Amino acid sequence: MVAVQLLVLALFAGLTARMWYMQVPRAEHYHELALASHTQKLIEPAVRGRILDSSGRPLVTNRTELTVTADFHALLNQDDDGAAVLRKVAELVDRPYEKLSGRVRLCGPETGRPCWQGSPYQPIPLAEDVDPRVALQIMERKSEFPGISAQQMAVREYPHDELAAQMLGYLQPITQEEFEAREELRAEFSGVDRVGRGGVEGVYDERLRGDSGSRVLAVSSQGDVRGTIKATPPEPGMHLVTNIDTRVQQITEDALESAVEQAQQQGKPTDSGAAVVLDVRTGGVVAMASRPTYNPEVWNGGIDAKTYDKLLSEDADEPLVSRALQGQFPPGSTFKPTTLAAAVENGASLNGSYSCPGSVGLAGRSWQNFAGGGHGAISLHKAIVVSCNTVFYKLGDEMYHDHKRNGDKQSGRDPVSAMAHGFGYGELTGIDLPHESSGRVPDARWKREYWEDTREHSCKMAKKGYDDVAEEDPSHAAYLERLAREHCLDGDRWRAGDAINRAIGQGDMLLTPLQLARAYAAIANGGTVYEPRVGRALLSADGERVERIEPVKAGELPMDDRTLKYLQRALTAVPKEGTAAGAFDGFPQGEVSIAGKTGTATMQNREDSAWFASYAPTDDPQFAVVVLIPQAGTGGTAAAPVARKIYEGIYGFSGSGGGEQGGGDRPSGPALPSGAPPSELPSVRADGSVDQLDDH
Incomplete structure (x- = not known):
């Protein structure tokens, strides 16, 4: 009986302790659980x-x-x-x-x-x-x-x-x-x-x-609502x-779409394009267009299978991808200002005379000028204006050998590679948009890493061959097999031919239109490289708070003021008397002077891709405009006229010549009457509506 009594007392003690624990230390917890069952x-x-x-x-x-x-x-x-x-x-x-x-x-x-x-x-x-x-x-x-x-x-x-x-x-x-x-x-x-x-x-x-x-x-x-306990x-x-201007964006998209359609009518295989307009003073994205595009309304309420499959289909050509910041292409001659700056920093004379023959023998092969024409002895200024390839081939070759003589620094950056990275190439711009591509600046370091990553596959293909390609194009299959064999054996070597090709923006060099626009904006503004920004400010719904998104300086162009001003003068002459003169024939350059550079990039088994990189006005730069139309022809005939239309829309000029794409109806007025992006911010009224700047 004593044992039973002790057991009963122990059970009561345990029960009492448990009740105390639930009602005192855990009281708030169980109160919330009880309340939750009724709320x-x-x-x-x-x-x-x-x-x-x-x-x-x-x-x-x-x-x-x-x-x-x-x-x-x-x-x-x-x-x-x-x-x-x-x-x-x-x-x-x-x-x-x-x-x-x-x-x-x-x-x-x-x-x-x-x-x-x-x-x-x-x-x-x-x-x-x-x-x-x-x-x-x-x-x-x-x-x-x-x-x-x-x-x-x-x-x-x-x-x-x-x-x-x-x-x-x-x-x-x-x-x-x-x-x-x-x-x-x-x-x-x-x-x-x-x-x-x-x-x-x-x-x-x-x-x-x-x-x-x-x-x-x-x-x-029973689930009936009895009232509100708490409301937040x-x-x-x-x-x-x-920083986007709706009117400039519309002008840019219309001009780009028209150019792509016209190229297709001419039998060109182009199906895409990109254009970027930056504020050179801040890096603000005034407009950025990419073709093809789509209507984002399709995502409302969940996208259906048919629409989703269409967006991802080959026929639609990936409209979700922005060619402006994700598309990577060889820049062609738009890269020549970088090569010029690197050569001058490496010891080339700005006042020297340079031979521009129709072709030149370097690194064991013949390198051709575009269309095979020559210009005799010319200055670096004219080499930019007429886009003489052979001058830049020789500059690239000389810098390659100079770099080898200076300790054979094959693992380090050569003059062109260092200058290219100074322009912001080969790295993310830092724009406030996701999924940006970094492009590529090929040099000895990159080639070694690339070889290590791809050698096994190249050796396999050199042994196996390209039977599937040979069925349709035996010569191309033999070319691919030869490349694979060379890459397998000594693809890690940075050769003179690589440097020569890179000097005119060809070979393994890749840029995005956004990167090129940022670089030309830096040339325009005196050398400051900005991170591009779409966002400009955040306004609270009641208008009480304003948070500006300030411009971010990413660096400075690594060249002295004398070289920069020399480049600016040369680029100013391109639309007046150089490779873009036809596209800007009749453009009122007395009112707004354009500086720019055409580029025609070639890729294996593809048509030429057209580039035009520019800024304006030259006396007080405000905008950098870059246009890319893949597989559409030369920069002067396919891309420069698109840039012209964008400038005409910004400043309110009527289309007046400039080849087949230069014309157009007279706009109702300039997209930006002040000739510059607005410096003020719109405000939020007391009723929550937005007080637009053009309401004043």
């Missing part, structure tokens, strides 16, 4: 900030629409996985059942489109822009539509359709992986919220999104003012 927390999404151009004109706005949504887990718990209720919804909203059932599938490696990319804990949008009467039927007949709801949803609206699509980006649901990686997201997002993907929507997503609010509702055991209002997202 429901709702996340109220904040209004996403608008995206505006430099004058306050809307590029991306918001609209609200009724959206029918599904609860993934509620459907999954039904006997038929929700098939019956989805068929009812499909009939009610007049949408195909297959489309709705596809939307509630979770995306995975083996899942086709459409599918749900977001979290299964979020309501999944089934149908957007639903008639209010339809939404009301669903809400009033909940027993007939278990797991289905309807709610107001803010979606992005693009007033200018395709304009600047790759720069703006789009919105998509939060993925399950993002939820798992960041648990705090559950407290920030409602079921229909979206996050920025691509473009400035992605880069500035946190500021545009704002802070979600919440409401804690008192709920009865949402904080609207900030508006993003960009």
Whole structure:
């Protein structure tokens, strides 16, 4: 009996201790659990900030629409996985059942489109822009539509359709992986919220999104709402003012599209192009166009299989890719100013005389001028103006041998490589957009690394051969096999031929249009290399806060002022009397003088690609304009006329000559009446609307 009594006392002591633990140290925890069973927390999404151009004109706005949504887990718990209720919804909203059932599938490696990319804990949008009467039927007949709801949803609206699509980006649901990686997201997002993907929507997503609010509702055991316990209002997202000018962007896209279409009509195999307009004083992106493009509205509410497949299809030619900052091409003769600056820094005379024959023998082979013409003894100034290849071939060869004599520094940067990196080539520009390409500056170091990465494959192909290519082109197959054999044996050697080819922007040299535009902007502004910026400022929804996005200086061109001014004078002569003179014939250069350089890049088994890099006005530079049209012909005939149209639109000049692409209707007025990007910022009025600069 004593033992039993001791056991009972021990049990009572344990029970008492447990009750004390639950009611004192853990009291708050269990209070919250009890309360949670009678409350429901709702996340109220904040209004996403608008995206505006430099004058306050809307590029991306918001609209609200009724959206029918599904609860993934509620459907999954039904006997038929929700098939019956989805068929009812499909009939009610007049949408195909297959489309709705596809939307509630979770995306995975083996899942086709459409599918749900977001979290299964979020309501999944089934149908957007639903008639209010339809939404009301669903809400009033909940027993007939278990797991289905309807709610107001803010979606992005693009007033200018395709304009600047790759720069703006789009919105998509939060993925399950993002939820798992960041648990705090559950407290920030409602079921229909979206996050920025691509473009400035992605880069500035946190500021545009704002802070979600919440409401804690008192709920009865039957699910009836008894009242609001606590409410935290949402904080609207900030508006993003960009450096983009809507009118200049439209002019740029129209000119580029017209040029691509015209090249196609002439039988050229071109199907893409890019153009960039930068503010040379700050690096601001005034316009950036890429063809082909698309309308970002396709992402609203989830993209369907047909549209998604089309965006990724070969026929569409990757419209999601921005050729301006992702496309990498040999720059051709637009690279010659870099070679000139490197040669002068290496000891070449700015006042010297240089032979420009039609061809020159170097490194055991003959190197040709474009079209085989020569100009006799000329200055470096004229070598830029007439784009004499043979002068730059010899400069490249001389610098190669000088570098070898100075200790045979094959592992270090030679003069041209060092100057190219000083111009910002071969590295990311730092633009506030995702997925930028870095380009490539070939030199001894790069070639060694490339050889180590590719030697095994080259040796394999040298032994195996290119039988598939030989079936259609035996000579090309033999050429590829010879290259593979040479690369296998001693592809790590940086040769004179590599340096000679690089001197005119050919060979393994690759740049993006954005990199070239930044470099020419630096030539224009006196030598400062800026990081390009799309964003200019952030404005709070009430107008109380203004956060400027200041220009970021990335470096200085590694040349003295004398060389820079010499280059500026030579580039100024190109549109007047050089390789771009035909494209700018009749252009009022007395009012606005253009400086620039044409480029014609060649690639194996491809047509010539056209470049034109420029800036204006030469007496007070404001804009750098670069145009690239792959496989369209020479820079002077295909790319320079596009730049001319852009300048005509900026300054309000009528088209007057300049070859087949130089004409055009007289514009209603200059896109930028002041001849420069605006220095002021638009403001937000008390009612939340934006006070545009051109309203004054």
